[in-house]
Amino acid sequence: MVETIRRVYESYGFDALDTPFIEYAEVLGKFLPDQDRPNEGVFSFKDDDGQWLSLRYDLTAPLARYVAENLQNLPRPFRRYQIGTNFRNEKPGPGRFREFIQCDADTVGSASPSADAEMLMMFGDVLEAVGLKRSEYAVKVNNRKLLDGVLDAAGLNVEGSDDARRRRGIVLRAIDKLDRLGPSGVRALLGAGRKDESGDFTTGAELTSDQAERVLAFVASGGEKSAGRQLASLEEAVRGSRIGEEGFLELRDIVTTLEACGAGDLIVIDPGIVRGLDYYTGTVFEAQLSIPVRNAEGESVVFGSVGGGGRYDDLVARFTGQRVPAVGFSIGVSRLASALRAAEATAAPLVVVLVLDKKDAGAAFRRASELRAAGLRAEPYVGDSGMKAQLKYADRRGVAVAVIEGDDERARGEITLKDLALGAELAKSVENRADWVKDRAAQQSVPRAKLVESVRAMLARKT
Amino acid sequence: MVETIRRVYESYGFDALDTPFIEYAEVLGKFLPDQDRPNEGVFSFKDDDGQWLSLRYDLTAPLARYVAENLQNLPRPFRRYQIGTNFRNEKPGPGRFREFIQCDADTVGSASPSADAEMLMMFGDVLEAVGLKRSEYAVKVNNRKLLDGVLDAAGLNVEGSDDARRRRGIVLRAIDKLDRLGPSGVRALLGAGRKDESGDFTTGAELTSDQAERVLAFVASGGEKSAGRQLASLEEAVRGSRIGEEGFLELRDIVTTLEACGAGDLIVIDPGIVRGLDYYTGTVFEAQLSIPVRNAEGESVVFGSVGGGGRYDDLVARFTGQRVPAVGFSIGVSRLASALRAAEATAAPLVVVLVLDKKDAGAAFRRASELRAAGLRAEPYVGDSGMKAQLKYADRRGVAVAVIEGDDERARGEITLKDLALGAELAKSVENRADWVKDRAAQQSVPRAKLVESVRAMLARKT
Numbered sequence: 067m068v069e070t071i072r073r074v075y076e077s078y079g080f081d082a083l084d085t086p087f088i089e090y091a092e093v094l095g096k097f098l099p100d101q102d103r104p105n106e107g108v109f110s111f112k113d114d115d116g117q118w119l120s121l122r123y124d125l126t127a128p129l130a131r132y133v134a135e136n137l138q139n140l141p142r143p144f145r146r147y148q149i150g151t152n153f154r155n156e157k158p159g160p161g162r163f164r165e166f167i168q169c170d171a172d173t174v175g176s177a178s179p180s181a182d183a184e185m186l187m188m189f190g191d192v193l194e195a196v197g198l199k200r201s202e203y204a205v206k207v208n209n210r211k212l213l214d215g216v217l218d219a220a221g222l223n224v225e226g227s228d229d230a231r232r233r234r235g236i237v238l239r240a241i242d243k244l245d246r247l248g249p250s251g252v253r254a255l256l257g258a259g260r261k262d263e264s265g266d267f268t269t270g271a272e273l274t275s276d277q278a279e280r281v282l283a284f285v286a287s288g289g290e291k292s293a294g295r296q297l298a299s300l301e302e303a304v305r306g307s308r309i310g311e312e313g314f315l316e317l318r319d320i321v322t323t324l325e326a327c328g329a330g331d332l333i334v335i336d337p338g339i340v341r342g343l344d345y346y347t348g349t350v351f352e353a354q355l356s357i358p359v360r361n362a363e364g365e366s367v368v369f370g371s372v373g374g375g376g377r378y379d380d381l382v383a384r385f386t387g388q389r390v391p392a393v394g395f396s397i398g399v400s401r402l403a404s405a406l407r408a409a410e411a412t413a414a415p416l417v418v419v420l421v422l423d424k425k426d427a428g429a430a431f432r433r434a435s436e437l438r439a440a441g442l443r444a445e446p447y448v449g450d451s452g453m454k455a456q457l458k459y460a461d462r463r464g465v466a467v468a469v470i471e472g473d474d475e476r477a478r479g480e481i482t483l484k485d486l487a488l489g490a491e492l493a494k495s496v497e498n499r500a501d502w503v504k505d506r507a508a509q510q511s512v513p514r515a516k517l518v519e520s521v522r523a524m525l526a527r528k529t
Numbered sequence: 530m531v532e533t534i535r536r537v538y539e540s541y542g543f544d545a546l547d548t549p550f551i552e553y554a555e556v557l558g559k560f561l562p563d564q565d566r567p568n569e570g571v572f573s574f575k576d577d578d579g580q581w582l583s584l585r586y587d588l589t590a591p592l593a594r595y596v597a598e599n600l601q602n603l604p605r606p607f608r609r610y611q612i613g614t615n616f617r618n619e620k621p622g623p624g625r626f627r628e629f630i631q632c633d634a635d636t637v638g639s640a641s642p643s644a645d646a647e648m649l650m651m652f653g654d655v656l657e658a659v660g661l662k663r664s665e666y667a668v669k670v671n672n673r674k675l676l677d678g679v680l681d682a683a684g685l686n687v688e689g690s691d692d693a694r695r696r697r698g699i700v701l702r703a704i705d706k707l708d709r710l711g712p713s714g715v716r717a718l719l720g721a722g723r724k725d726e727s728g729d730f731t732t733g734a735e736l737t738s739d740q741a742e743r744v745l746a747f748v749a750s751g752g753e754k755s756a757g758r759q760l761a762s763l764e765e766a767v768r769g770s771r772i773g774e775e776g777f778l779e780l781r782d783i784v785t786t787l788e789a790c791g792a793g794d795l796i797v798i799d800p801g802i803v804r805g806l807d808y809y810t811g812t813v814f815e816a817q818l819s820i821p822v823r824n825a826e827g828e829s830v831v832f833g834s835v836g837g838g839g840r841y842d843d844l845v846a847r848f849t850g851q852r853v854p855a856v857g858f859s860i861g862v863s864r865l866a867s868a869l870r871a872a873e874a875t876a877a878p879l880v881v882v883l884v885l886d887k888k889d890a891g892a893a894f895r896r897a898s899e900l901r902a903a904g905l906r907a908e909p910y911v912g913d914s915g916m917k918a919q920l921k922y923a924d925r926r927g928v929a930v931a932v933i934e935g936d937d938e939r940a941r942g943e944i945t946l947k948d949l950a951l952g953a954e955l956a957k958s959v960e961n962r963a964d965w966v967k968d969r970a971a972q973q974s975v976p977r978a979k980l981v982e983s984v985r986a987m988l989a990r991k992t
Contacts, residue, residue, distance in 0.1 A: 077901045079879050079908030079926075086628055087550070087614060088572075109551075109582075111574040114620060119572075121584075141925035143912045151550060157577060165549055173911060180890045181911040187894065326891020327898060416542050427643045428789020431650065435790060438540045445542030448636060448644040449606045462604035463542075 067196050067403055068149055071169045074192045075147035078184070080171050083146035085128035087153075091118035093131045109155045121153040125170040126345075126378070126394065133174050133392075134385035142175035149399075163400065169373075172394030174382070179319035181393050182349040182377060187324065189353060189373070189395055190332045197406055198355075203372075206336035207351040209317045210376075213237070213340070215310010216284045216303055220277040236271040238340045241285055253278055285338045293321050296335045316348055341376055349393065350376035359405050369405050373397035415466035415525050417444040420456045422472040433469055433481070433517060440518040442525075444469075460486055467524050469517070480511045485524050530659050530866055531612055534632045537655045538610035541647070543634050546609035548591035550616075554581035556594045572618045584616040588633040589808075589841070589857065596637050596855075597848035605638035612862075626863065632836075635857030637845070642782035644856050645812045645840060650787065652816060652836070652858055653795045660869055661818075666835075669799035670814040672780045673839075676700070676803070678773010679747045679766055683740040699734040701803045704748055716741055748801045756784050759798045779811055804839055812856065813839035822868050832868050836860035878929035878988050880907040883919045885935040896932055896944070896980060903981040905988075907932075923949055930987050932980070943974045948987050 072082075091110050109121040122128050125148050133144065149169045158164055171188060173181040186205055193203050217237065223230060240255035247255070254260035256278035259270035273281065284303050290296040297318055304310025317335065324330050333351070341350040352374025359369040375395025382390035417437055419430040430446035437444035447456050460468050468484040475481055489508035512520040535545075554573050572584040585591050588611045596603065612632045621627050634651060636644040649668055656666050680700065686693060703718035710718070717723035719741035722733035736744065747766050753759040760781055767773025780798065787793050796814070804813040815837025822832040838858025845853035880900055882893040893909035900907035910919050923931050931947040938944055952971035975983040 076877070077906050078897075079881070079906055088616070088627060109574055111572055113618060141922050142914075142918075143922070145908070153551070155574075155576060164551060176912040178887070178890075178911055178913045180884070180887070180894075180909065183890070184894070184909065184911050187898075323890045323894060327894035329894075414539070418542070421643070424641070424643070427641075427646070427786045431643075431647070431786060431790035431792075434541075435650075443540050443542055445608070446643065446647065448641055448647050449639040450641045451605075455605075459604050459606070 067406075068167070068169065068399060070195050071192050071397065071399075072147070072149060074188065074195050075169075075171050078145075078171075078188050078191075080145045080147040083129075083132070083148055084150065085122070085125070085132050085148065087122055087151070088119050089122055089128055089131065091120040094120045094122065094127050107154045107156050109153050122150075123152050123154055125150055125152065125168055125396065126172070126381070129170075129172055129174070129394075130378075130381040130392075131385060133382050133390060137382075137386070137388070137390065140175070143181065144174040145172070146174075147171040167399040169397040169399060170375075170394055172392060174392040174394075175390055176393075177379065177391035179316045179349070180323060182316070183320045183323040185375065185393055185395055186320065186333055186351060187327070187329050189351070189375075189397075190329065192397065193353060193372075196402065198357075200331065202357040203353055203355050204334045205332055205351055205353045206339045207317070207320065207333045207349065208335065208337055208339040209313040209349050210238070210340065210346055211309050211313025211348055212300055212304055212317070212337060213241070213281070213284065215307035215313055216280060217273075217277070218307035218310055219304060220273075220280045222273065222277060233271045233273075235344060236269065237273070237281060239342065240271065241281070241338060241340045242342050244285065244338055249282060253282065256281060287337055293325075293330065293333075293335055297321065300335070300337070313348065320349065339374075341374055345378045345381050346376040347379040348377035350374070351395070355405055369401075372402045372405055414443045416463060417442055417467045417469060417521055417525075418456075418460050418463070418465045419444065419446045419469040419471070420453065420460075421447045422453065422470065426471070429471060429476075433471065436517060437469075437521060440522075442518070442521065461490075467521055469521070471514070475511065475514075478511075479514050481514050481517055481520075482509060482511050483520055483524055484509050485527075488527075530869075531630070531632065531862060533658050534655050534860065534862075535610070535612060537651065537658050538632075538634050541608075541634075541651050541654075543608045543610040546592075546595070546611055547613065548585075548588070548595050548611065550585055550614070551582050552585055552591055552594065554583040557583045557585065557590050570617050570619050572616050585613075586615050586617055588613055588615065588631055588859065589635070589844070592633075592635055592637070592857075593841075593844040593855075594848060596845050596853060600845075600849070600851070600853065603638070606644065607637040608635070609637075610634040630862040632860045632862060633857060635855060637855040637857075638853055639856075640842065640854035642779045642812070643786060645779070646783045646786040648838065648856055648858055649783065649796055649814060650790070650792050652814070652838075652860075653792065655860065656816060656835075659865065661820075663794065665820040666816055666818050667797045668795055668814055668816045669802045670780070670783065670796045670812065671798065671800050671802040672776040672812050673701070673803065673809055674772050674776025674811055675763055675767055675780070675800060676704070676744070676747065678770035678776055679743060680740070681770035681772055682767060683736075683743045685736065685740060696734045696736075698807060699732065700736070700744065702805065703734065704744070704801060704803045705805050707748065707801055712745060716745065719744060750800055756788075756793065756796075756798055760784065763798070763800070776811065783812065802837075804837055806839075808841045808844050809839040810842040811840035813837070814858070818868055832864075835865045835868055877906045879926060880905055880930045880932060880984055881919075881923050881926070881928045882907065882909045882932040882934075883916065883923075884910045885916065885933065889934070892934060892939075896934065899980060900932075900984060903985075905981070905984065924953075930984050932984070934977075938974065938977075941974075942977050944977050944980055944983075945972060945974050946983055946987055947972050948990075951990075 094108060108123055110118055113119050133140065147170060149167065151165050151167050153165055186207065189205055194200065214234065217234065237256060240252045244252050251260060255268060255270050256273045257270050257275060259268055261267050287299055287303065290299055301314050304314055324332060339350055339352055341352065352371040354371055355369045373396055377393040379389060379391040381392065419433045421427055421430045427446065434444040434446045449459065465486050468486055470482040470484065485508045557571060571586055573581055576582055596607065610633060612630065614628050614630050616628055649670065652668055657663065677697065680697065700719060703715045707715050714723060718731060718733050719736045720733050720738065722731055724730045750762055750766065753762055764777050767777055787795060802813055802815055804815065815834040817834055818832045836859055840856040842852060842854040844855065882896045884890055884893045890909065897907040897909045912922065928949050931949055933945040933947065948971045
């Protein structure tokens with residue numbers, strides 16, 4: 067799966083950039099995902115000089131650091147992808163790991179909605195390359211400036227004071243919890259605040275109830291049937307707010323570009339998508355599966371997001387002060403793999419050359435080399451055991467074909483091939499193992515010179 | 530390079546196994562590479578429960594932990610490869626990194642010298658797959674039991690007391706320093722010990738001077754011309770020692786197997802190879818380049834090892850008590866890459882579809898999609914800038930072909946292709962940039978329907 071994703075990213079002209087696993091703690095500290103609990107969840111330690119180092123918890127913060135350091139030497143836009151492990155210092159649990167692989171792609175140095183549209187298109191191509199049909203997922207898109215516009219139009223100028231920005235953050239996080247808390251819980255968070263079952267109190271955004279209702283109505287406005295009608299109603303909702311109109315135009319540009327290249331059905335506008343991270347500035351999106359996914363107990367579950375991203379125009383500026391617009395997204399490999407039940411790599415079929423007599427190891431090595439030279443996957447048996455254990459080994463490895471060249475075969479200039487997959491198939495219909503062993507259908511002798519083509523033919527009849 | 534190595538490992542029937550980056554500190558502590566300074570150089574930190582965790586410093590210790598935990602469920606032999614980053618907590622310097630990628634392959638659960646022979650063969654195939662000729666490197670092989678046999682024959686029973694094992698360790702480390710300290714320095718370490726220039730004293734192995742001379746003579750015995758004569762002289766050196774004879778037979782088996790499959794010239798027996806790690810029990814080997822390598826200053830340097838490995842039959846037993854024989858090797862990617870000056874990946878040539886008018890972004894997306902669907906690597910320009918900046922961008926990215934479809938072209942149903950590599954070539958022979966821009970040889974108009982085949986043709990004329 068990782069290789070498939072890599073291939074799509076490469077095909078779009080993104081280049082690999084591998085940033086380090088370890089960064090100075092202050093680098094990551096500049097934009098931790100959860101502003102309420104700085105440094106929570108990050109693995110940190112001191113180096114020999116007593117400086118604090120941290121393991122990266124995502125691929126975006128190190129990218130911003132890299133771009134800030136190398137801005138003058140990078141092409142603009144700078145297009146990179148990275149597939150790497152990230153770390154969170156928290157108790158592992160179902161679906162929560164200390165280590166997880168993410169596949170990120172980013173376009174840095176372009177403010178154009180074209181860059182956003184391309185990200186969405188590539189996201190869809192990735193999901194289809196790993197095996198989803200377009201009808202089985204939706205990439206839900208929003209623009210944070212739209213909500214800012216609604217707040218703005220409702221009398222809360224979000225670009226103003228630090229306090230307004232703080233309240234905007236509370237509004238975003240409240241909307242993000244809509245699925246979990248329902249409208250009444252979100253309404254509380256938009257207003258005076260909310261006490262949960264354990265008695266913990268979460269500060270509210272202190273909107274008036276009129277403002278809160280406007281926000282909730284806006285978030286619920288995703289119901290229109292066509293993108294055109296959605297856009298019309300969004301334009302209406304933000305009318306009169308400069309920031310809101312900016313967000314509207316960006317979103318409309320994205321829709322126009324995707325429709326112009328026949329990919330209009332890829333996205334669904336959803337004003338309820340906000341993405342939790344503090345640093346997004348405009349377009350935000352996430353991919354959700356629309357097919358039923360079963361959990362380990364076989365129950366159908368709402369799977370949620372398999373990845374997402376957005377525009378983070380201010381992130382690099384946290385290092386240099388210089389604004390460098392950027393857009394990117396991240397796919398969680400284990401989540402996607404478990405959704406697709408595709409975690410097990412399907413390696414090429416394996417051929418094992420068995421060794422009847424240890425003296426013949428050299429001959430087995432030669433046969434395996436011949437098969438590899440022909441592009442097949444082959445190994446000589448290199449364990450210490452006899453034929454029975456070798457067949458058991460081949461069985462456990464899921465070997466497709468076993469090659470046997472004993473003294474008898476050698477005297478006739480022949481080699482015996484055993485089709486182990488067919489053998490297993492036949493074994494289902496015969497009474498006992500002795501019958502199966504006698505069954506010759508799964509076994510054939512071929513001239514030694516025809517080793518490669520005979521193995522190929524045997525592999526071909528499986529597919 | 531990493532992909533090439535992966536392909537070779539896969540072709541030999543090894544399967545990917547990715548163990549975690551983080552292990553409990555005590556897991557790694559069981560066999561730290563440097564027994565004299567436990568925990569030195571390992572990044573460690575506490576989790577939420579106060580348990581110490583460490584970042585892996587190699588891929589072998591975590592493998593041993595994994596095998597010990599999963600022994601009953603693994604095929605035997607268990608063949609895995611892993612390509613991953615390891616970590617050392619030390620000051621970065623030339624050739625010394627805090628993070629470095631290693632490519633390991635291991636066969637666990639076989640004591641057969643066949644498994645060792647196969648490792649050596651695969652090591653050679655990897656080095657040749659990444660671009661070395663067989664004459665440009667040597668895989669130097671030794672067996673630690675031979676040295677044990679020499680010590681044994683010299684009256685120091687290495688299998689006896691803890692003290693004897695400790696002294697054996699000192700002997701191995703002393704021999705490993707032969708290149709650096711010369712025979713006199715090693716002789717001091719074999720005897721009473723050695724004081725270096727800074728006045729630090731290293732404890733010696735306390736061999737008698739007769740024993741020390743025998744060891745030095747044995748190490749120097751690599752000079753024989755043929756493997757057969759080397760083997761004969763080694764057999765002589767260990768005669769009468771059970772452990773020594775065991776090592777001799779293992780080494781002879783490896784030579785026989787490799788010669789039987791025409792790979793006898795792959796290895797060089799070298800009794801001076803010991804490998805620093807404490808855990809090797811038998812066969813040890815490392816690959817050294819025999820071609821001159823130039824450093825950053827252009828000076829020819831002795832490059833040393835690009836990787837190595839050996840047999841570690843007792844490592845899993847440190848967890849379970851159960852002996853599980855194993856052999857493996859490790860390649861340092863950055864060392865190998867810098868030796869080959871192949872650090873830069875050679876990606877497929879890139880095509881960029883330029884955007885003359887932002888209204889045409891959709892059309893540019895369509896062209897890029899067409900090219901990708903044909904298997905080419907293509908991107909629409911998604912930045913904010915005009916044509917001049919777009920060409921500069923293409924230049925910095927090393928783009929092969931630029932595709933231009935402006936209003937003129939569209940009216941004629943045509944597309945303009947610019948061969949940027951040829952353009953750059955021609956630019957060398959013309960006076961100024963204006964001439965180059967006028968030069969049409971690097972530019973052609975083609976019918977829109979022939980986009981893919983025309984781009985292909987343009988790319989083909991470069992190769």
